[in-house]
Amino acid sequence: xxxxxxxxxxxxxxxxxxxxxxxxxxxxxxxxxxxxxxxxxxxxxxxxxxxxxxxxxxxxxxxxxxxxxxxxxxxxxxxxxxxxxxxxxxxxxxxxxxxxxxxxxxxxxxxxxxxxxxxxxxxxxxxxxxxxxxxxxxxxxxxxxxxxxxxxxxxxxxxxxxxxxxxxxxxxxxxxxxxxxxxxxxxxxxxxxxxxxxxxxxxxxxxxxxxxxxxxxxxxxxxxxxxxxxxxxxxxxxxxxxxxxxxxxxxxxxxxxxxxxxxxxxxxxxxxxxxxxxxxxxxxxxxxxxxxxxxxxxxxxxxxxxxxxxxxxxxxxxxxxxxxxxxxxxxxxxxxxxxxxxxxxxxxxxxxxxxxxxxxxxxxxxxxxxxxxxxxxxxxxxxxxxxxxxxxxxxxxxxxxxxxxxxxxxxxxxxxxxxxxxxxxxxxxxxxxxxxxxxxxxxxxxxxxxxxxxxxxxxxxxxxxxxxxxxxxxxxxxxxxxxxxxxxxxxxxxxxxxxxxxxxxx
Numbered sequence: 001x002x003x004x005x006x007x008x009x010x011x012x013x014x015x016x017x018x019x020x021x022x023x024x025x026x027x028x029x030x031x032x033x034x035x036x037x038x039x040x041x042x043x044x045x046x047x048x049x050x051x052x053x054x055x056x057x058x059x060x061x062x063x064x065x066x067x068x069x070x071x072x073x074x075x076x077x078x079x080x081x082x083x084x085x086x087x088x089x090x091x092x093x094x095x096x097x098x099x100x101x102x103x104x105x106x107x108x109x110x111x112x113x114x115x116x117x118x119x120x121x122x123x124x125x126x127x128x129x130x131x132x133x134x135x136x137x138x139x140x141x142x143x144x145x146x147x148x149x150x151x152x153x154x155x156x157x158x159x160x161x162x163x164x165x166x167x168x169x170x171x172x173x174x175x176x177x178x179x180x181x182x183x184x185x186x187x188x189x190x191x192x193x194x195x196x197x198x199x200x201x202x203x204x205x206x207x208x209x210x211x212x213x214x215x216x217x218x219x220x221x222x223x224x225x226x227x228x229x230x231x232x233x234x235x236x237x238x239x240x241x242x243x244x245x246x247x248x249x250x251x252x253x254x255x256x257x258x259x260x261x262x263x264x265x266x267x268x269x270x271x272x273x274x275x276x277x278x279x280x281x282x283x284x285x286x287x288x289x290x291x292x293x294x295x296x297x298x299x300x301x302x303x304x305x306x307x308x309x310x311x312x313x314x315x316x317x318x319x320x321x322x323x324x325x326x327x328x329x330x331x332x333x334x335x336x337x338x339x340x341x342x343x344x345x346x347x348x349x350x351x352x353x354x355x356x357x358x359x360x361x362x363x364x365x366x367x368x369x370x371x372x373x374x375x376x377x378x379x380x381x382x383x384x385x386x387x388x389x390x391x392x393x394x395x396x397x398x399x400x401x402x403x404x405x406x407x408x409x410x411x412x413x414x415x416x417x418x419x420x421x422x423x424x425x426x427x428x429x430x431x432x433x434x435x436x437x438x439x440x441x442x443x444x445x446x447x448x449x450x451x452x453x454x455x456x457x458x459x460x461x462x463x464x465x466x467x468x469x470x471x472x473x474x475x476x477x478x479x480x481x482x483x484x485x486x487x488x489x490x491x492x493x494x495x496x497x498x499x500x501x502x503x504x505x506x
Contacts, residue, residue, distance in 0.1 A: 003148040004176035005157055006073050008184070009218045010034070017194065018223040020063050023234070028063055030221070033070070035144035040064075040071030042142035043135055047102060047123060051076030051149045054100035054159065058082040058091065058109065059127050061204050061228050064136060066214060068104065068127070069204070072158075073176075076149030077101075079158040080171075081205035083406075085466035092116050094161055098171060098361065104135060153177035159361050160207060162302040162407060171361030172303045174211075181354040182305035183215035185325050190271060190296070191312055192244070194221035199238050199245040201230035207302050208276045208405065213246045232258045236265055244271040248405035249279045249437050252295060256286055266291040271312075275300060276405035277437035278393065284318035297321055299393060301379060302407075305355040308391050320390040328353035331376065332385055338372060341384075346394055349383045350376040399490055401430030403438050406468045410490075413471065416464045417442060417457060422450030427480050428471065429493050433501040439472040441500065443493060446476060473500065 013019075013030035020028040028036075049055060055077045059065050072079040080098055082091065084106075095103060095116055103117045107128040117124045125135040151157075157179050159171040186192075198217055202209030217224050225238050232254045235245065245251075252274060255261045266272075272287070272295045279297050288294050299321035300306035307330060310322030324330040328351060332341050335348040356377050359367035370378050380400070383393045401408040410428035417426040424445040430438035446452050454474040461470050475497070481489040 001148065001150045003074060003076075003151045004153050004155070005151070005180045006070070006148055008180055009070070009215075012219050012221045014194065014221050017221060019217075020066075020224060020226045022063065022226055023228070026063075033067065036064070036067045036139070037070035037074060038144040038146035039139040039142040040067050040135070041074040041146045041148070042144075043139040044071055044075045044077060044102070045146075046138065046142065047125070049075055049077050049101050051151070052078065052156070053102070054078045054080050054098045056080040056082055056095060056098060056100040056103045056122070058084055058086065058103075058105050058113075058205075060084060060106060061209075061226075062127070063226060064127055066204060066226075068135070069210065069214075073151075074146060074148045076151050076155070078156045081158070081160065081210060083205050083466055083468075084203070085468055087463060087466065088112055088116060089464060090466065092119075093169065095120050095122060097169075098159060107134075151176055153180075154358075156358065158211075160302045170363060170366065173358040173361050174305075175358055177354055178305060178357055179211055179215060180219075181327065182325075183211065183219050185327060185355075186212065186216050186306060186309075187220045189309055189312060189325060190216070190244075190273070192216055192220035192222055196220060196222035196243045196270075197241060198222060198224040199227070199235055199242045200224040201227040201235060201251065202246060202248070202405075206276070206405070207300065207305065208246065208248070211305060212275070212300070230254070233260065236260045239265055239269055241268070243269060244273070245269065246273045246275070248276045249274055249283060250277075250404050250435055252279070252283055252287055253435050256283065256290065261290055263290070263292050266293055269293065271296060273298065275306075277402040279318075280432075280437075281318035284316075299391065301381075303357045304351055304353075304377060304379070307351050307353075307355070307379075310390075317388075317390050320386070320392050322391065323389055324351075324391070325353075325355075328355060329376070330385075330391065332383060335382075343385045343387060343389075346382055346384045349379045349381045349391075349393075351379060352376045399429070401428070401438050401440055403430065403433070403440050403472075404436040404468060408440055408469045413440065413442065413461075413465065413469055416461055417444060420452070420457065420460050422447050422452045423457075425480065427488050427490060427493060429490050429497070431494065431497050431500050433472070436472075439501050440469065441497060442471040442474045443477050443480060443497075444474055445479060452476065 015031040019030045103122045107126045128134045157176045158174045161169040204210045274297050294316040296310045298309035308321045310316040332347040341347045413428045414426045426444045431441045433439035457474045481492045
């Protein structure tokens with residue numbers, strides 16, 4: 001019996017070594033990780049979860065939540081993390097599409113999710129300390145010596161939903177080897193060892209915090225400060241004993257605003273990594289001037305894990321995402337013909353490698369349309385490769401907005417706004433924001449005589465969309481700019497409102 005991903009995690013684990021430290025002062029060793037994940041895996045099996053079943057999880061970040069991810073891997077289940085900001089209306093779609101055997105939620109969400117889960121035959125548990133439907137309580141009574149399910153490289157380990165341009169989310173199917181191969185590559189490329197201690201302040205329902213940060217730590221036998229959320233003061237305090245931090249650009253903007261960030265504070269750190277959203281060259285330069293550290297920016301996506309990285313040893317060039325990682329092939333092509341373009345020309349980025357996902361859950365036609373015949377995945381990102389080989393992301397196809405590290409597709413937000421009484425149409429764009437990278441911004445055309453205002457639109461979206469998808473500003477306009485074919489010119493809108501958030505945190 002072998003479990004492709006967890007066998008590698010187990011091999012890197014040193015039983016008495018520290019794995020997780022929490023702000024409350026609790027320390028988890030690797031022996032604790034093995035025991036508790038084994039108990040959780042046994043509990044899943046007791047609840048009827050079998051290899052290949054999906055387990056949907058919407059809980060706050062905690063060591064136990066991470067143990068549940070590992071338990072799913074060990075039990076052969078397919079882990080389905082869900083953003084804690086998703087509303088019941090959004091959860092209904094995910095649960096209906098994935099048809100999980102089990103849904104795990106926070107105790108306070110149990111009553112609301114029961115009716116949704118019941119429609120699709122899913123069982124509901126919580127991660128509470130005790131009480132009705134507590135997976136933790138059930139796990140305590142299980143044997144820690146769990147025999148891991150037999151899972152090979154091509155078996156599914158997780159499904160992560162990524163927003164669809166038509167408003168329908170797609171489930172990216174990630175295999176054991178997608179996750180393992182990429183984590184091993186990153187471990188070696190970024191030189192992680194058992195001596196490292198990572199500041200982990202990312203959410204774990206997202207690729208960055210769950211697979212990049214956690215898996216790299218696990219596979220290097222390193223440890224991490226496991227923070228529920230990012231706090232600049234806490235991060236600065238931990239830098240005295242940490243060696244690395246992975247974050248989104250927002251983290252670095254907030255650190256720069258803190259007077260406690262100095263060369264002395266950061267002197268014990270060896271590596272700062274940024275991803276999930278574009279890092280402004282200005283932020284890169286300001287951080288280097290203040291700390292002496294050049295932030296290492298990399299590029300990845302839900303479907304591919306990490307594709308490129310600036311070098312560990314060598315020039316970390318501001319405004320670029322570095323070179324293709326070992327084993328990853330990257331090319332820039334003409335979006336229409338598919339012909340490869342010479343260096344310096346902008347086109348569609350396509351990638352191929354062991355990191356690239358298996359396809360979209362129950363969407364065979366969509367899967368086929370996103371892959372070339374030679375196996376290259378069409379990322380939807382526009383970019384170029386410069387004369388030194390550095391990859392630049394210069395834009396995104398399909399008008400994707402990345403705010404605070406989260407992907408938002410405008411069509412999903414527009415659909416909700418357009419349904420509001422008094423709205424003729426809307427256009428949602430991403431506008432440069434000093435804290436979030438991009439601010440979700442809605443331009444709304446109202447019917448004559450309508451009494452809508454910004455506050456009314458924002459209030460109407462509160463229960464329909466996760467908070468990170470909700471616009472930071474709503475601007476009422478008489479009409480939207482269009483080209484001769486009648487298509488809304490979002491590029492014109494982005495130019496018109498490019499300085500909208502300049503005063504934020506100024």
